[in-house]
Amino acid sequence: AQANLSIQADAGIGPVRRRLFGGFVEHLGRHVYTGIYEPGHPTADADGFRADVIDLVRELGVSAIRYPGGNFVSGYRWEDGVGPREERPRRLDLAWHSIETNEVGLHEFSTWLEHVGSELMLAVNLGTRGVQEALDLLEYCRIRGGTELSEARRAHGRDEPFDIRMWCLGNEMDGPWQLGHRDADSYGELAARTARAMRQVDPDLELVVCGSSARSMPTFGAWERTVLRHAYDEVDYISCHAYYEEVDGDAASFLASAVDMDAFIEEVAQIVDEAREAAGSDRTVGISFDEWNVWYMRRFMSQEKITDIEHWPVAPRLLEDRYSVLDAVVLGSLLISLVRHADRVTSASLAQLVNVIAPIMTEPGGLAWRQTTFFPFALTSRLAQGEAVDVAVECPSISTERHGDVPAVTAVATRDGDSAAIFAVNRALDESVEVTVDVASLGASRVSEAHVLSDPDMYAANSLEEPERVTPRRLETRLDGSVLTFTLPPVSWVAVSLE
Numbered sequence: 001a002q003a004n005l006s007i008q009a010d011a012g013i014g015p016v017r018r019r020l021f022g023g024f025v026e027h028l029g030r031h032v033y034t035g036i037y038e039p040g041h042p043t044a045d046a047d048g049f050r051a052d053v054i055d056l057v058r059e060l061g062v063s064a065i066r067y068p069g070g071n072f073v074s075g076y077r078w079e080d081g082v083g084p085r086e087e088r089p090r091r092l093d094l095a096w097h098s099i100e101t102n103e104v105g106l107h108e109f110s111t112w113l114e115h116v117g118s119e120l121m122l123a124v125n126l127g128t129r130g131v132q133e134a135l136d137l138l139e140y141c142r143i144r145g146g147t148e149l150s151e152a153r154r155a156h157g158r159d160e161p162f163d164i165r166m167w168c169l170g171n172e173m174d175g176p177w178q179l180g181h182r183d184a185d186s187y188g189e190l191a192a193r194t195a196r197a198m199r200q201v202d203p204d205l206e207l208v209v210c211g212s213s214a215r216s217m218p219t220f221g222a223w224e225r226t227v228l229r230h231a232y233d234e235v236d237y238i239s240c241h242a243y244y245e246e247v248d249g250d251a252a253s254f255l256a257s258a259v260d261m262d263a264f265i266e267e268v269a270q271i272v273d274e275a276r277e278a279a280g281s282d283r284t285v286g287i288s289f290d291e292w293n294v295w296y297m298r299r300f301m302s303q304e305k306i307t308d309i310e311h312w313p314v315a316p317r318l319l320e321d322r323y324s325v326l327d328a329v330v331l332g333s334l335l336i337s338l339v340r341h342a343d344r345v346t347s348a349s350l351a352q353l354v355n356v357i358a359p360i361m362t363e364p365g366g367l368a369w370r371q372t373t374f375f376p377f378a379l380t381s382r383l384a385q386g387e388a389v390d391v392a393v394e395c396p397s398i399s400t401e402r403h404g405d406v407p408a409v410t411a412v413a414t415r416d417g418d419s420a421a422i423f424a425v426n427r428a429l430d431e432s433v434e435v436t437v438d439v440a441s442l443g444a445s446r447v448s449e450a451h452v453l454s455d456p457d458m459y460a461a462n463s464l465e466e467p468e469r470v471t472p473r474r475l476e477t478r479l480d481g482s483v484l485t486f487t488l489p490p491v492s493w494v495a496v497s498l499e
């Protein structure tokens with residue numbers, strides 16, 4: 001098949017903010033313990049952090065990292081994770097039926113972030129807690145000294161305030177599974193009150209209010225409208241969460257997941273516009289797509305649950321999905337969707353980072369390796385610079401059970417002065433696509449690098465035994481004058497960088 005891409009150079013979408021390439025670390029399973037933190041590991045540094053993991057996180061190129069949850073945060077007491085380690089309590093984690101040892105908390109995690117070069121996006125607990133505890137945490141973090149909590153921070157070894165600008169007002173409060181779940185009115189009112197109080201301490205905070213935990217939630221839409229009615233003037237972002245998986249072997253529908261993400265973003269953007277008008281506001285609340293990924297959630301739901309409360313484990317193996325080439329191609333297409341909406345999605349966090357539905361895996365005492373999904377994320381994060389540019393695609397369509405007819409190819413471009421990049425995905429299961437694109441309007445005259453992720457076996461994956469089974473290959477390209485051509489193999493993701 002053939003596809004013609006035309007760069008809509010006059011239709012710049014908006015800046016590709018670094019925050020689009022954020023991550024997420026939750027106290028869940030082996031994410032923190034034996035994931036990022038494992039004293040005794042051969043690569044562990046003086047603080048007990050695995051240097052092999054730090055190197056991979058740096059290579060992945062993640063900007064802000066959301067912490068400490070997720071569902072975990074809705075029962076978390078931040079005080080448990082500060083102060084002398086030997087005095088920290090062991091607690092029940094009701095979200096994941098585990099024991100939290102609190103060996104790692106705010107100070108340790110901030111130190112780790114300094115090693116990986118990422119910014120902290122901190123979530124407050126609005127499940128079992130409220131305004132006062134959010135204010136306490138803010139005082140502990142942001143006040144230089146001279147008050148009880150700021151002096152406690154200093155006594156705990158951190159003289160300077162933590163430089164935390166982004167704060168999440170709870171997590172997935174629309175979800176009945178969430179500890180302290182509320183209805184939209186009750187949450188919207190609490191979020192607005194908490195936001196106002198936090199701004200009395202620091203007016204420059206960037207605050208994220210909870211949107212829906214999935215587009216398929218029965219309250220989706222009504223939830224956003226109600227929450228924004230209460231909180232529009234108080235917040236900077238509203239969150240979206242979305243996870244995709246292949247169901248019953250329907251790879252065609254799975255490959256079209258970005259169509260659902262596009263619709264989700266556009267529907268929330270429309271609600272934000274209406275709320276903005278109703279609030280008579282002159283600023284637009286952004287979308288923080290702060291949980292997105294491929295997650296085999298049905299598999300997780302059908303697994304035996306940890307029930308015996310006398311024996312809740314520390315750091316069990318949970319949500320350790322092993323990702324295939326197919327999953328990585330879908331993830332690449334979701335990134336294309338995020339970049340295509342860079343005007344509205346001003347922050348996003350891949351959920352999650354290490355071991356738990358993650359691009360990076362570790363073995364206790366052993367290796368750390370890259371999953372297939374690592375590659376489209378790392379390459380898009382590195383190559384998508386400057387401004388996002390729309391790409392019109394003429395190509396055959398594919399019919400899918402879940403999303404109807406969808407274009408076989410999806411693409412986006414970015415440009416930054418003299419350099420540019422094109423990202424594209426072929427969703428066809430067994431047909432290659434010859435792509436032609438006139439790059440004159442991108443002002444580029446040569447291809448500087450080009451990568452393709454595909455495999456004759458779309459279920460091929462990396463593992464402890466075969467950590468480099470799947471890696472991106474160099475993509476053959478031809479540039480005749482300003483016309484660039486390349487071939488997209490079936491089920492493939494490509495990135496072409498030009499200058």
Ligand code: AHR
Nearest residue numbers: 026070071072171172351
């Ligand atoms: O990322 C795993 C879980 O998914 C998070 O804890 C929660 O916020 C979401 O439901």
